[in-house]
């Protein structure tokens with residue numbers, strides 16, 4: 001469900017793993033180009049998609065016979081789409097192991113402060129054991145070129161994670177399994193905010209010491225929140241944590257990195273959005289992640305400052321100064337974890 005950057009490339013992964021796939025596209029022209037030319041002209045005009053990828057704008061056609069339903073739309077739009085989609089897949093969900101609902105989305109919902117798998121459980125009415133996520137260092141344009149990468153399939157039901165793993169393993173995409181859905185999902189959402197910070201540092205002309213500091217302290221605050229919310233700290237040292245954080249922060253292919261860089265160069269939110277075009281989840285998730293942290297009394301200084309840049313008009317230069325002026329403390333905050 002979603003035929004943008006990641007939806008399209010994930011469809012290619014499924015088809016290359018011999019799993020037939022029907023992509024739901026919001027626009028007719030996108031579905032037509034996939035069916036008639038085996039290309040997604042809007043997102044990857046030069047990429048020929050496997051024959052096994054079909055597309056439709058009809059949610060019923062995409063969903064009614066699916067064993068695996070994959071969500072690849074912007075996080076903040078899931079709640080408005082899911083009630084309509086739900087009626088097409090719930091009927092099949094009580095047969096056999098039941099439909100697996102798979103989230104590729106990396107965000108936290110504004111207002112409810114829910115992770116995407118929580119929104120899916122709430123609206124679908126299906127048990128959490130039927131909801132899985134895929135996350136990791138997975139920049140779609142690199143995977144489009146079949147550059148090798150690893151990823152994580154997380155589900156509280158290990159057997160279901162293994163089934164999804166089998167459905168998406170190819171010569172260029174190597175998924176591992178995990179049962180820590182909370183940690184994997186938070187790792188994916190928080191790294192987008194840290195990538196905004198890293199991009200800002202690039203835009204400001206700051207060097208590798210600054211960037212390494214952002215990655216390391218960004219990981220510290222992601223781990224801190226995760227552990228408070230029931231995640232395993234080790235998850236953050238893995239693909240869904242450090243792996244995705246490094247890939248997204250350091251890559252000019254990342255929309256969050258690019259967006260942050262524009263802010264660092266002095267552009268405002270609207271100008272950065274116009275340049276980035278595609279979804280940069282961190283811009284909205286900085287607010288919900290900060291809300292989530294506040295709800296459990298966890299400090300997330302970098303996320304907090306990114307929110308101030310995005311929504312309070314504070315300059316990137318000013319937030320760097322404020323981060324550096326914070327009270328000094330031990331590096332390992334075991335007492336707080």
Ligand SMILES: NC(=O)C1=CN([C@@H]2O[C@H](COP(=O)(O)OP(=O)(O)OC[C@H]3O[C@@H](n4cnc5c(N)ncnc54)[C@H](OP(=O)(O)O)[C@@H]3O)[C@@H](O)[C@H]2O)C=CC1
Pocket residue numbers: 002003004005006007025026027042072073074075077081104105106107138139140141277278279281
């Ligand atoms: N791109 C990547 O490398 C990766 C992305 N992700 C995550 O995957 C999710 C999707 O990202 P990505 O595919 O990159 O985003 P894109 O912006 O490339 O594509 C978004 C897709 O969702 C559709 N869409 C946009 N708004 C709505 C809406 N309100 N209702 C229904 N459909 C909508 C778009 O349709 P239209 O074309 O008509 O606008 C498009 O098909 C995000 O959470 C992202 O963080 C995770 C890993 C890698």
Ligand SMILES: O=C(CO)COP(=O)(O)O
Pocket residue numbers: 106136137138139140192195244247248253254255256257279280281
């Ligand atoms: O999640 C991603 C890579 O794993 C994609 O990052 P961006 O959304 O910043 O492009």
